[in-house]
Amino acid sequence: MQPFDPTWVRSRFPALSQEIDGNIPVFFDGPGGSQVPGSVLDAMSRYLITSNANAHGAFATSHRTDECIASARTAVADLLGCGPDEVVFGANMTTLTFAFSRAIGRELRPGDEIVVTRLDHYANVSPWQALEEEVGAVVRVVDFHTEDCTLDMEDLKRQINAKTRVVAIGYASNTVGTVNDVAAVVRLAHAVGAWVFVDAVHYSAHGPIDVRALDCDFLTCSAYKFYGPHVGILYGKRQHLAQLRPYKLLPAPEEIPSRWETGTLNYESLAGLVATIDYLAELGRCVSLSERANRREALLTALEASRQYERELCEQLISGLSKISGLTLYGITDPARFAWRTPTVAIRLAGKTPYAIAKELGDRGIFTWHGNFYALGIAEKLNVEAGGGFLRIGLLAYNTREEIERLLQALQEIAASE
Template sequence: MLPEFVSRSREQFPALRRQLNGQPIVYFDGPAGTQVPQSVGDAVSDYLLRHNANTHGAFATSRETDALMDDAHAAVADLLGANYSDLIAFGANMTSLTFALSRALARTWQPGDEVIVSRLDHDANFSPWVLAAQDAGALVKEIDINFDDCTLDIDDFRSKLSSKTKLVAVGCASNAVGSINPVAEITRLAHEVGALVFLDAVHYGPHALIDVTDWDCDFLACSAYKFFGPHVGILYGKRMLMETLRPYKLRPAPENLPGRWMTGTQNFEGIAGVVAAIEYLSQIAGGGGSRRDQLKAGFAKIVAYERSLSAHMLDGLAHNSDVKVYGITDSHRVGERLPTFSIRHKAMLPKQLAHYLGERGVFAWHGNYYALPLTEVLGLEPEGAVRLGMVHYNTPEEVDRVLALLREIG
């Protein structure tokens, strides 16, 4: 029997009522973008149809947009655990915001400086820093992975830190294999040598509570379309850095926070949807208290439930000798991973497997999912793998359906 909060949540997602060939669709494509609850679509539509305007005008719809933006900065600050809403910037997507920040940070680097990136990351937290380092003449070092379970080699990370390290860029969790990184420890070690830390929380965001204050990271980026919202990117940074770094921006753009990091006219209708997505997450547990307290309670339920999904999936895959699973495969270690699984089947190439599943109503991605640093080091290029990614609106019955389809392959 499904937990009550899962049943209640599933009722709010219109996409979950869609069918293919008489069967409900299984959305295991969440790592590339989750489905959205009705309230998010309503918020986007309401803004466009009733409040659409640019900011800072002397008329009603513009003032309403100003109020929306204030609400959005506050809502995202609550989601990320930031103490101040003006430390939140919006942009087109995480990639664009990261490129913009990398250009600004590279202005402070010089030949001989060092930047550390990870082979476990999405390329959006790899190439922007590599390219910025090249422009500045800085050296790039890569953290090795443990090949048996696709986790970061923390001892290797320690060995590569030095007084020359200016930035460490790592993900909170792998978007390919689900491994959760010890970001608080990574940040502490980096700060001990005077380095800044940039965290990519895009894949982590729908699964567990982000806490920039507890982690003490210097920057963090995520994307709302991964946590049940529209296509909007989000950047957090510590005040001193956000105020003193020089972003590339237009002359009329404001110098104060957060405007100096928000390039051009924003996607206001999308940002309205971001607020609605955070409100949805804050109502999952159904309790009281502040919005941050409600989010903590909601994510506690999500984490516990998704761990049960992960264990169910791993136990099922362990009985299929035709399937290779990349990453943590021990169901007793589900606390170290998210419910994201990259697999290969010995009878089909990844594209064929994704097509096979898709024709039977299971939507899953194939390829490298932009986790190119990892698929390269694992030797999975050019075909990549197939990613089965779950969130809290998925069910054990859907896992069983996928496992059965994998067993049926001759």
Template sequence: MEGLFDQELIGMVRSRFPRAERDFNGRKRAFLDNGTGTLVVGRAAEEEARARVDHSANVSGIFDESRGADEVIHEGRAAVADLLNAPSPEDIVSGESATSLMFSLSYAIGKGLTGEKNVVATDYEHYANLSPWLELERRGLVEEVRLAGIKGDGALDLSHLGSLVDGKTCVVSASAASNVLGTKTDLKSVGRLAREAGAYFVVDAVHHIAHGPMDVQALDCDFLVFSGYKFFSPHGSFMYGRKECLEELKPYKVKPAPVHPPDSWEWGTRDQAKFAAIKGAVDHHVWLAEQVGGEFRGKFAGYRGRRKALKVALTAVEEYEKGVSRAMLEGVGGVPGLNQMPHVKVYGITDPGRVDERDPTFSFEVEGVPQDEVVRRLWIDHAIALRAEDFYSRVHDVYERPKLIRASFVQYNTLEEAEGLLRALAEKKV
């Protein structure tokens, strides 16, 4: 199915992103900083702008601008519910950022804890999914936060994680994929461990949300968080919460605020434009499904309407990106892959036969060249946009690397862009 994204379709996809076709110093730019934030699809930007002008009033009024705001919020919740295959739009909570939502969740869970329990997470988490739990430990509300290790090949050590979960585990929280290594987590296996322990199962889907379909019912998770700006939309984040969990937990809120979820979980005045924007990003994927849908005829029988369209579109994206990952690892256009360059050290899974286990996110170092200099030369000489940071990930603590260079690909990136990066690295033109 990688062939679904032929040159014509890639061109059509790129045309829907106003910033995808840009030049720098007379060169066609390759935007490979998607792990930090994707480009915004035109439909999302248009819907956001319309909401800011036409539906700018606060909710619950009887006049047009306010009624429009109510409608925009409802439609945005419904779009996110369909994206995640959540049972109801009322299971969707909005927030300023994934970090703020995770802290809100940890505070709510912490209200019922007295220090005997533990939390289990992993060594490749973003700190947005670590610091909220470590804060519970600091305050004495949990005994400890236990972290499952990373294997030598960059995969999560599931056996180690299983050994950490016990009868006192109250939360098991894991990323759907590492934002540094690109490694995907076997969430169903992690979820089973959480269920057996009677613990909340929390998924950080921020990095993975653009790379494949997510289904909270299939995962049987209690909470799942992602950010709009990692899904071709402006800033703003969303959390799925199992209905019973949203109702039984008591988040911090001001006294006059609503007492029933999802409103009780949302702090302050909501920005309805971000609901409009995320619906625009979802609409883009419905369009994408129309372009590739014939290849999936008869599949995904358990899905209907927009939910099926999103499953189709993101499955097609996932298959296309496997081809990009394979090209990055084994080479393309006569240029060797990352794992064939002795002067380049890649962190994470490097076996081209295991692209099913990773997102197209590649963190690396170039021997003898400072990371910031590599980034600068790739931009100035090759118009390749990426960066070197710690990316707020615990991976850098584990590997004792202050920063790594990261190239991250999404649906509008091309094999030609992958080849351009590989060629610059192979010819040591950095």
């Protein structure tokens, strides 16, 4: 093994070296969408030049599109640790979740219960809440601890009961970075016969995923959060994909998993998705110094190395933020517990709105997000929604210590200004 090399990583991302208004930008906006390697751009362009056709035709470019779809399913299977026939593509995670929640809703009876959490992005909350009106389901909401923004596991245990049919849970919070103990949640849910629907959109860039080990029933993610193009991904256990009836228009193919996909897929993005996963595998082989590692092994190595590097950056960031007067930091702050957080940090600064801080940072070439990030339950519980939510700083494996120092210096100056 060799040390994680951020210089090698950054050399793969053309956007990181561009100049905007006289500054080389710092991209701390990763939780809203990451930058992409040059190989992804090349793959998407190459598809549009050489293979641009609809699927299942009797000619060469259509055959190439069929091969692109198959390659994308196999690549995602390597990323998540599942079978290619357990991979469903869609426009985004929200659309896929809505469609599957409708299909699952057809199996529910009045009084059946669904458990969601106040820590989650509303894409994994609102579709389930809508089933209260549509089928008479009862939705229970699990709370979180305000002091460190971790899920209240005792409340979760109280909410899960013999009537529970679905538990919808985030792998990690896109606002405060908390990583949930998904494996423990799955065990609790399965003990009463409930399914578990995991939102891994935020987590997927920050650590390896093994759906077999988790034993979750469904898991969603979005490629644009882990260095890819805009395409939604859903893993579903094979038996569930076969058993459930898709919520879609006719005619619907009988093959799994394509029977779950609506309209024409974004084929050029699927080509880019394959290149994204191949980039991560290349990173893993560089770190492990093993050219013979298969793609799954290389992906696990890459994401574990990324996680360790990001943890070092997170320690530097949180240590520096804690020294800024008037700054409130939400979530886990003890480095000994950083295994249970991603390097995504939500803050507020006394006397400044999150938008005003984001604007001042943006004018300096440092890109961050402001608002509630569709995790309304967190913003309301922490009483910041009316004040504009949070400023969110999101680190990825292409960020550097020097960029963090640039951010901290800027925040010090902003905090000291009138």
